[in-house]
Amino acid sequence: MSKWDISDMGSWKSSQFPLGAVIPDAGNSRDYVTGGWRSMRPYRDPETCTQCLLCWIVCPDSAIRVADEKIADDTFNFDHCKGCGVCANECPVEAITMSPEGCELPGVK
Amino acid sequence: MPEQKTVATTGNSVVAEAFRQCAPDVVPAYPITPQTTIVEEFAKFVAQGRVHAEYVTVESEHSAMSACIGASAAGARVMTATSSQGLALMWEELHIASGMRLPIVMANANRALSAPINIHCDHSDAMGARDTGWVMLFAETAQEAYDNTIMSVLIAEDPEVLLPVMTCLDGFITTHSIDRVQLMDDESVAGFVGEYVPQNALLDTDNPVSHGNFAGLGGPYFEFKRAQREAIDRSKAVVERVGKAFSDLSGRPFALIETDMMDDADVAIVVIGSTAGNVRHVAKQMRAEGLKAGVVKVRCFRPFPHAELAAALSSVKAVAVLDRAESFGAEGGPLYLETRSALYDLEHRMPVVNYVYGLGGSDVKLELIRSVFDDLSDIATGTPALHGPMYLGAR
Numbered sequence: 487m488s489k490w491d492i493s494d495m496g497s498w499k500s501s502q503f504p505l506g507a508v509i510p511d512a513g514n515s516r517d518y519v520t521g522g523w524r525s526m527r528p529y530r531d532p533e534t535c536t537q538c539l540l541c542w543i544v545c546p547d548s549a550i551r552v553a554d555e556k557i558a559d560d561t562f563n564f565d566h567c568k569g570c571g572v573c574a575n576e577c578p579v580e581a582i583t584m585s586p587e588g589c590e591l592p593g594v595k
Numbered sequence: 596m597p598e599q600k601t602v603a604t605t606g607n608s609v610v611a612e613a614f615r616q617c618a619p620d621v622v623p624a625y626p627i628t629p630q631t632t633i634v635e636e637f638a639k640f641v642a643q644g645r646v647h648a649e650y651v652t653v654e655s656e657h658s659a660m661s662a663c664i665g666a667s668a669a670g671a672r673v674m675t676a677t678s679s680q681g682l683a684l685m686w687e688e689l690h691i692a693s694g695m696r697l698p699i700v701m702a703n704a705n706r707a708l709s710a711p712i713n714i715h716c717d718h719s720d721a722m723g724a725r726d727t728g729w730v731m732l733f734a735e736t737a738q739e740a741y742d743n744t745i746m747s748v749l750i751a752e753d754p755e756v757l758l759p760v761m762t763c764l765d766g767f768i769t770t771h772s773i774d775r776v777q778l779m780d781d782e783s784v785a786g787f788v789g790e791y792v793p794q795n796a797l798l799d800t801d802n803p804v805s806h807g808n809f810a811g812l813g814g815p816y817f818e819f820k821r822a823q824r825e826a827i828d829r830s831k832a833v834v835e836r837v838g839k840a841f842s843d844l845s846g847r848p849f850a851l852i853e854t855d856m857m858d859d860a861d862v863a864i865v866v867i868g869s870t871a872g873n874v875r876h877v878a879k880q881m882r883a884e885g886l887k888a889g890v891v892k893v894r895c896f897r898p899f900p901h902a903e904l905a906a907a908l909s910s911v912k913a914v915a916v917l918d919r920a921e922s923f924g925a926e927g928g929p930l931y932l933e934t935r936s937a938l939y940d941l942e943h944r945m946p947v948v949n950y951v952y953g954l955g956g957s958d959v960k961l962e963l964i965r966s967v968f969d970d971l972s973d974i975a976t977g978t979p980a981l982h983g984p985m986y987l988g989a990r
């Protein structure tokens with residue numbers, strides 16, 4: 487989380503905002519939840535996956551989780567995955583499939 | 596007191612001299628007539644090692660102002676110059692510079708806008724940019740262009756302001772004519788403008804910040820615009836304060852509006868830029884012939900000095916506003932609209948008439964100005980005022 491406390495921003499007056507819409511902190515894109523833009527949802531089949539990590543490299547939103555040098559079981563960070571499908575397109579063994587948001591997916595409730 | 600030397604030179608050369616003396620860190624620039632010799636001279640100063648600035652040659656004015664914005668956000672003191680189509684090409688960046696609250700200083704050599712193409716003086720370029728959030732100063736002479744440029748740096752960088760400043764001088768008339776100018780010594784100018792201490796500099800890696808952010812629907816965009824309005828309102832006192840300090844240093848007067856023969860004036864002309872000199876000259880002639888004529892010159896157009904203008908004009912019987920720019924479809928030119936609005940709150944409102952003059956550098960002959968005073972004299976004695984704008988001297 488950003489060091490910058492914006493929890494009560496909704497009540498700020500014009501004079502309380504930082505000059506010229508500057509954000510007085512770096513690395514704040516983590517706090518900007520963009521997962522809501524997603525219309526397609528990726529699913530990784532762990533049986534097919536060979537752990538080549540290519541999807542982790544190509545994801546433009548760094549939304550694929552890795553733990554112990556392996557794709558994590560809890561693969562996708564849906565706070566930031568925008569459903570672009572790049573990972574599914576690039577996976578050499580077609581272990582990732584894309585389905586419309588709201589449909590029933592294996593392993594997704 | 597500073598050492599001052601008197602020279603005979605052009606407006607552009609003294610603006611370049613002022614740039615050098617204010618020691619900008621970065622000057623991104625693109626040439627355009629009649630501004631070119633400003634950046635040409637400045638480039639020469641850089642080549643000679645007489646100023647240590649990063650001089651960035653860009654491929655357009657769009658890029659020039661973009662580079663200014665980047666450099667200013669990085670924490671540099673930034674200056675540039677443009678004119679006419681160049682200013683028009685900067686349009687979106689003008690808003691970004693003011694919205695990001697970047698204290699960029701830009702000289703603008705006032706020139707007509709195409710079409711038809713024309714390289715000569717009028718104020719259409721600057722007046723077109725009057726709502727972009729920049730503080731705007733206008734010079735009558737090369738001396739004022741020099742003085743305004745130096746003052747602009749302090750005004751822009753004032754913590755109460757932090758807005759870009761445009762310092763305008765009339766194309767060819769002021770930019771290229773040889774004029775008598777007093778130049779200050781380098782140390783005095785350096786001492787006056789001081790060192791720039793940027794806020795939120797991108798190059799301050801100990802305090803990383805993010806510039807150019809998003810404030811969309813439901814976000815605080817509206818509040819940021821309000822903050823900008825408050826800043827330009829505050830800038831009025833800062834322009835006055837800096838003007839006073841510079842006036843004390845240089846011995847030359849400065850005011851948001853400059854009045855001549857207004858104490859007992861019956862009629863007055865409101866004007867901006869180089870034509871003020873002609874108007875003053877004719878006003879003196881009219882006085883000799885018995886008409887109590889006065890002149891009000893607006894030197895600071897943004898923020899507009901409404902109260903000062905109303906006070907200066909409160910007891911005259913008729914006012915003429917000379918606009919060297921159009922506001923097509925409006926009731927009159929930009930200066931007229933501001934002036935009429937400023938006078939609305941007066942207890943006794945007088946007739947205010949509008950003349951558009953000198954577009955595309957068309958000659959502003961003394962007899963044309965005389966005809967305006969003649970009209971005013973008639974209106975002051977009961978002739979109904981004509982609805983304008985009237986095109987002064989146009990066939």
Ligand code: SF4
Nearest residue numbers: 545567568570571573
């Ligand atoms: S769909 Fe796009 S954003 Fe989501 S994990 Fe795959 S590559 Fe990343």
Ligand code: SF4
Nearest residue numbers: 535536538539541577
């Ligand atoms: S690209 Fe495909 S095979 Fe490689 S790690 Fe990702 S899901 Fe597994």
